[in-house]
Amino acid sequence: MKSINIAFLFVTIFTLFSVKSYADNVTFIAGDNSTATMLCVAAVSNDLVKTEKYIKRLSWQxxxxxxxxNFVxxxxxxxxxxxxxxxxxYNADKTYDxxxxNAMNKYKLSDDEIKIIDLARVNSNNSAPQIIVITSR
Known part of the structure; x- marks a missing residue:
């Protein structure tokens, strides 16, 4: 019975903190439930509303x-x-823009610094989904 409960808990946590990206075979999973990690997941998932929400929460002062x-x-x-x-x-264009x-020059990326990797093409030989665990610092 305990193994069923643990399995159910794992599936629930995985479902709650996983977000499917625009690349069909990439899933982002929060490594913890901190606000900073939730910001990372929202930003990489291209969710501008949640990104702004977590920025406000982390920089309330x-x-x-x-x-x-810039504080964040x-x-x-x-x-x-x-x-x-x-x-x-990860091609999250709305949140990237x-x-x-809004960034100061020391945080901004120029067009020369941007390196976009087509994850769908890289993984085309491997049909298994790619899972990326996100943690903040």
Whole structure:
């Protein structure tokens, strides 16, 4: 009976914290339930509404969205990457544009720095879905 409960708990957690990306074979899973990790998942999932919500939650002392965004960009990294680079890497165009447009120059990415990887093409030989666990720091 305990193994059934543990399996059910695992499936529930996996379902709650997994988000299907725009690349059909990539699933993002939150490594923990911290607000910073939820921000990373929302941003890489291209969910602008949730991204703004978590930015506001993490930077409640700051005033103005530009200041809030820059505070978070200086404080949060996703899987050891800058939040802007992380969104660019996984083609989250709406959240990337929002973050890059609100960022100070030291956080912005220029067109020369953006490296987009077509995940569907990379994994075309392997039909197994790719699962990426996201953690913040």
């Amino acid at each position: 700051q005033t103005g969205m530009r200041q809030k965004t 960009l200086g404080d949060v990294s996703c899987n050891d990457a800058n939040l802007i680079k992380f969104t660019a890497q 929002f973050l890059n447009n």
